[in-house]
Amino acid sequence: MADRPKNVNTGQSLIVLSNVLAFVELAMLVKDRSPGLPNFGVFSGFSGYGKTYAAAYVRNLMRGIYVEVGSSWTSKTLATNILYELGIVNPRGSVADMVEQVVRLLGDEPDRPLIIDEADKMVTKGYVEIVREIADKSQVPVLLIGEEALPQLLVRIERVHNRVLKFVQAQPCEEDDTRALAQMILGDTPIEDALIVAIREKTQGRARRIVTNLANARDWAATNQPAGGLTLANYGALIATGDAPAMRNGKL
Incomplete structure (x- = not known):
C-alpha cells in the first residue's frame, strides 16, 4: 500500500x-x-x-x-x-x-x-x-x-x-491523509502543519473525528478571520477528541 x-x-x-x-x-x-x-x-x-x-x-x-x-x-x-x-x-x-x-x-x-x-x-x-x-x-x-x-x-x-x-x-490517518482532508474541507483557508499534526494526534488518526475538527476549524476561521490562516497558536477552539465528559456529582 x-x-x-x-x-x-x-x-x-x-x-x-x-x-x-x-x-x-x-x-x-x-x-x-x-x-x-x-x-x-x-x-x-x-x-x-x-x-x-x-x-x-x-x-x-x-x-x-x-x-x-x-x-x-x-x-x-x-x-x-x-x-x-x-x-x-x-x-x-x-x-x-x-x-x-x-x-x-x-x-x-x-x-x-x-x-x-x-x-x-x-x-x-x-x-x-x-x-x-x-x-x-x-x-x-x-x-x-x-x-x-x-x-x-x-x-x-x-x-x-x-x-x-x-x-x-484499516490504519489511522497519516499526516498526508489529514492534510488532504484539510484541503478538501477548508478550501482556500491556509492551515499550519503544526495544527494538522495536533488534530491528527489528538483524534488518534480517526478520520471521522478529524473531519469533525476540520469542519469546526473552518467555521471558526469564517467567524474570526485569523490573519495568515489557521495556526496552532491562534486557533481559539478546542480540538474534539471524542472523550466522554466525567460524571458530575450532582451537588449544587
Whole structure:
C-alpha cells in the first residue's frame, strides 16, 4: 500500500485516502484472482477509520452491491436487502428461495463485488454461512467489512475463514491523509502543519473525528478571520477528541 493518498483513475475527482486505496487494492485483488483461489476479502479496523467511506468509494468504482448489516437483522433480512440492492423491489419467499435468487442475479455480472459492512454482526449472530453459500455458488468477489475483532471472529468459523483470500486492516490517518482532508474541507483557508499534526494526534488518526475538527476549524476561521490562516497558536477552539465528559456529582 502507498504511504500517501493517491488518485485512482475512476473518472472522479475525489480524494483517495490511504484506507480507501487499501480497500480498492483488496477489491481488485479478489476480483482479479486466479481460478480456484478464494473469493473473500476482509477489511477490518477500529470505528472512525473511514472503512464505510472506503466501501462507498469501491461501490461506485466497481458498481458493487452494498449492504450494511443492522443489529436487529436475521438471515432473511440480509437476503432481502441484498435482493433489494440487486433491483428486486419486493423480495418474497423463504430464505433458501431468496438465496438462490441472489446467486442467479449475482452470477449475471460476476465482476460486481458483494460488499457487506458491519459484517461482525452477522458473524456473532450465526448467519454468516448464508454469505458463504452465496459466495460459493456465485463466485463473485465478496468483501466483508467490520470492527477490529472481525478476523478473530472468522477464525472460529473454519468454512468461512479458509475462504478468505486476504485480510487487510484499516490504519489511522497519516499526516498526508489529514492534510488532504484539510484541503478538501477548508478550501482556500491556509492551515499550519503544526495544527494538522495536533488534530491528527489528538483524534488518534480517526478520520471521522478529524473531519469533525476540520469542519469546526473552518467555521471558526469564517467567524474570526485569523490573519495568515489557521495556526496552532491562534486557533481559539478546542480540538474534539471524542472523550466522554466525567460524571458530575450532582451537588449544587
